[in-house]
Amino acid sequence: MLPHHPSIDALPGTFSSENFHLICDVLASGDADLMFIIQTYGYPPMWTRANTxxxxxxxxxxxxxxxxxxxxxxxxxxxxxxxxxxxxxxxxxxxxxxxxxxxxxxxxxxxxxxxxxxxxxxxxxxxxxxxxxxxxxxxxxxxxxxxxxxxxxxxxxLQRPDIFPVGDLAAVNALKQLKKLPKDTSREELLGIASKWQPYRTVATMILWHYYLSLRVKK
Structure with missing residues (x-):
């Protein structure tokens, strides 16, 4: 069981290394599939790159x-x-x-x-x-x-917190596998599922990428 955390509305509007795990926990507390990823594979890296x-x-x-x-x-x-x-x-x-x-x-x-x-x-x-x-x-x-x-x-x-890259095959395939969705699930349906992770769809996507990469390592 995750410890009690504030609601997602009470969190700051950005994410950083200081609050990244807390946001992961709050997202997982509202989505059993994300909780499964974290409990099975641990927290995802907080991927960052320089603005160059x-x-x-x-x-x-x-x-x-x-x-x-x-x-x-x-x-x-x-x-x-x-x-x-x-x-x-x-x-x-x-x-x-x-x-x-x-x-x-x-x-x-x-x-x-x-x-x-x-x-x-x-x-x-x-x-x-x-x-x-x-x-x-x-x-x-x-x-x-x-x-x-x-x-x-x-x-x-830029660490913008609320992006779901619906054109990213790894994120989309991880979501379909995680939620047991049909291969022909529409873009609109995927965006509808991801909308439940607002305003932290970026962090939820990093959890999905972590799941995708962890499954590939296991094979």
């Missing part, structure tokens, strides 16, 4: 490939540039980026991002102050940056 150009490049590289493949490309780019900055990336030729395992599409996406930062169209420090919807609209205008990339940026980098 390199981090956004890393997230772009993670689009539709394995995490290991994305990291290999990022490490190759780091070897090539020493420091992954917009200015240094823009000096590289397409061939040099291809040697870092960049596809043609991701080369275009990263160049577009680098140009937006160099031209002052995107300021990552200022982005921290923007509401979710305004920041999403701004990032969506950049080539190759869609809702999944923005969701990961909001969750990992």
């Amino acid at each position: 150009f390199e981090t956004l490049v890393h997230i772009i590289l993670e689009q539709q490939v394995s995490l290991a493949s994305a990291l290999a490309a990022l490490n190759k780019l780091r070897e090539k540039t020493t420091e992954i900055s917009p200015e240094r990336v823009l000096l590289l030729t397409d061939e040099e980026l291809r040697s870092c395992y960049f596809s043609r599409q991701k080369t275009a996406y990263v160049r577009s991002l680098a140009e937006a930062i160099v031209k002052g169209q995107l300021n990552l420090a200022s982005a921290e102050e923007l509401p979710d919807a305004e920041l999403r609209a701004m990032l969506n205008r950049l080539k190759g940056i869609g809702n999944w990339t923005i969701d990961v940026y909001l969750m990992f980098v």
Whole structure:
């Protein structure tokens, strides 16, 4: 049994390393399936990343490939540039980026991002102050940056507490398996289930990812 905790409405509007486990506990106290994950596999990591150009490049590289493949490309780019900055990336030729395992599409996406930062169209420090919807609209205008990339940026980098990345296959598949849902469960139904975890859908998603990764380790 979990100890008594305040209701979710009584918690602060953000999450941090200080209150992350408490929020996990409160979510689990209202959802037996989340409680099962925590009791079986422990608390999830509180995944975080720095608010840098390199981090956004890393997230772009993670689009539709394995995490290991994305990291290999990022490490190759780091070897090539020493420091992954917009200015240094823009000096590289397409061939040099291809040697870092960049596809043609991701080369275009990263160049577009680098140009937006160099031209002052995107300021990552200022982005921290923007509401979710305004920041999403701004990032969506950049080539190759869609809702999944923005969701990961909001969750990992800015620690925005109430994001459910419905386009993330790991989170969605974990939710379907956990709740014993049909494979063809609609996006609307998934969002409806996730709405019960408001205003901490980000933390609930981290519990789902933890479940997904723990099951893969067991196999």
